[in-house]
Amino acid sequence: MIEYRPLGENHREAFSEYVSYGFTPESGPVDFDPDEDDPERMQLGARRGLFDTETADDDPLVVCLHHWFDALVRGDHHPSPGLSMVASPPEHRRKGYIEDLLARSLSEYRDRGDRFSLLWPFRYRFYRQFGWETASSRHAYTCEPSVLSFARDRLDEPGEFRSVDADEYELLAGVYDAMAERYALSIDRSDDWWTHRIFTGWDEDPYAYVWEHDGEVRGYLVYFIEGSWGDRSMRVRDLAFRDTEALLALCAYLANHDSQIAELSFTLPTDVPLRDLATDPDELDCELSNGPMARLVDAVETLPALSFPAVDAEVTIDIEDPLVDWHDDPIRLVVEDGTSTCDRVRGADPDLAIDVGTLSQVVVGYRMASDLERLDAPDDVVATLDRLFPRDQTYVDTGF
Known part of the structure; x- marks a missing residue:
C-alpha cells in the first residue's frame, strides 16, 4: 500500500539526498x-512523501515540499500553495509515483480549502501533462552596467541609498507589497520568507540596499556579486519600486558599478518599458521568459471565491483533467451582478470543453479566452468567458 504523509525528523537526510x-x-x-545540508532556509514549508507501507524500509519513495502561500487573483489574496522540491531517486522513477504524489498533493490542497497550485517547473511539458499551465512571463535583462547610465541624467530626485540587513526587512516588504498589488499571482511573503529566503543565500548572503526619498523607502535591490576581478557579474535576486522615478534610481545605482562588474542581470514585469527608457536599447539584452505554472485545485470551490465584474452571465464547462476525478462532471458557473455560484451538473450539456490548464490561465488573467485559438467553442461562449475573466497582468518573481 502506498501512503502519502508528512516527513518526520528522521527523514531529513533522505529528503536532502533526494533533492x-x-x-x-x-x-x-x-x-x-x-x-550544512539542511539549513533553516530549506526547512520552510511542509515536507511530504509517498511511502510503501508493505516494506520495512521507512525511507520515502518520492518527496515534495509545500509552501503555504497566498496569491493575488482577481483583486484578492487566495490560498495558493507553492509546490516545490519534487524529487525521486533513480530507483523509484518511471513507476507512477510522481503522478501519484501530485494527485495526493492536490487532494490535500482541496481538503485545506486552497484555490490554486503554483510551481516553477524543471520542464514545462512535464507538468503540463498533469494540468499545470504557464501563468506568468517576465523580461530577463542582461547588460553592461554602463547601459543603464541614462538613468542618472533622467533622475529628478537624487534621494539616498543605504544598506540594510535582515532585521530591517519590513522596509523592503512595504515596497514589495505596493508593487505586488499591481500584479496578479504575486505572492504574499511571510516574515520567515523575507528573513530566510530573501536575505539568506546558499553559500554567501546577498547585499541589500534601499532607496529613500523624503524619508520614504521607494525602491530596493537584493543582489549577489559573483566571479573574480576582471570577470565579475552582478545577479539581482529581488527588486521592487513604487514608481518610475524609483526604477530610475535603481538603474542609476546599478550603472554606478561599471568599474567593478562586467555584466549584470535582473528581471522585470513585461509591462515595465525599460527599453523605451534606455538611451541605447540595442545594448540591453532582453529575453521573454516563462514564469511559474498555475493550476486550479477545485473549480467548483475556487470560482465562487473570486471577485467578478458586475456582469450577468452563465456558462456550463466540461473540464478535462488528467489527474483528479472531482472535475469529471460538468460545472455550471452563474454570475449575477458580480455575485457567483458554481455547481457540478452531472449529465448537463456543456457550452464548451476545456482542459484544466487552459482554464487556469484564463481564470488568473494570463490569457483571455479569445486569445486561445485552441479553444473550440461558439463565439458567444468565448465572449462570455472574456467578460467574466478579462486579462490581468501577472507577474511572479518569488522563487520557491
Whole structure:
C-alpha cells in the first residue's frame, strides 16, 4: 500500500539526498550534515512523501515540499500553495509515483480549502501533462552596467541609498507589497520568507540596499556579486519600486558599478518599458521568459471565491483533467451582478470543453479566452468567458 504523509525528523537526510540528486547531481554524494545540508532556509514549508507501507524500509519513495502561500487573483489574496522540491531517486522513477504524489498533493490542497497550485517547473511539458499551465512571463535583462547610465541624467530626485540587513526587512516588504498589488499571482511573503529566503543565500548572503526619498523607502535591490576581478557579474535576486522615478534610481545605482562588474542581470514585469527608457536599447539584452505554472485545485470551490465584474452571465464547462476525478462532471458557473455560484451538473450539456490548464490561465488573467485559438467553442461562449475573466497582468518573481 502506498501512503502519502508528512516527513518526520528522521527523514531529513533522505529528503536532502533526494533533492540533491534531483537538482544538483554534479555535486556528487555527500555525508549528510544537518547544519550544512539542511539549513533553516530549506526547512520552510511542509515536507511530504509517498511511502510503501508493505516494506520495512521507512525511507520515502518520492518527496515534495509545500509552501503555504497566498496569491493575488482577481483583486484578492487566495490560498495558493507553492509546490516545490519534487524529487525521486533513480530507483523509484518511471513507476507512477510522481503522478501519484501530485494527485495526493492536490487532494490535500482541496481538503485545506486552497484555490490554486503554483510551481516553477524543471520542464514545462512535464507538468503540463498533469494540468499545470504557464501563468506568468517576465523580461530577463542582461547588460553592461554602463547601459543603464541614462538613468542618472533622467533622475529628478537624487534621494539616498543605504544598506540594510535582515532585521530591517519590513522596509523592503512595504515596497514589495505596493508593487505586488499591481500584479496578479504575486505572492504574499511571510516574515520567515523575507528573513530566510530573501536575505539568506546558499553559500554567501546577498547585499541589500534601499532607496529613500523624503524619508520614504521607494525602491530596493537584493543582489549577489559573483566571479573574480576582471570577470565579475552582478545577479539581482529581488527588486521592487513604487514608481518610475524609483526604477530610475535603481538603474542609476546599478550603472554606478561599471568599474567593478562586467555584466549584470535582473528581471522585470513585461509591462515595465525599460527599453523605451534606455538611451541605447540595442545594448540591453532582453529575453521573454516563462514564469511559474498555475493550476486550479477545485473549480467548483475556487470560482465562487473570486471577485467578478458586475456582469450577468452563465456558462456550463466540461473540464478535462488528467489527474483528479472531482472535475469529471460538468460545472455550471452563474454570475449575477458580480455575485457567483458554481455547481457540478452531472449529465448537463456543456457550452464548451476545456482542459484544466487552459482554464487556469484564463481564470488568473494570463490569457483571455479569445486569445486561445485552441479553444473550440461558439463565439458567444468565448465572449462570455472574456467578460467574466478579462486579462490581468501577472507577474511572479518569488522563487520557491
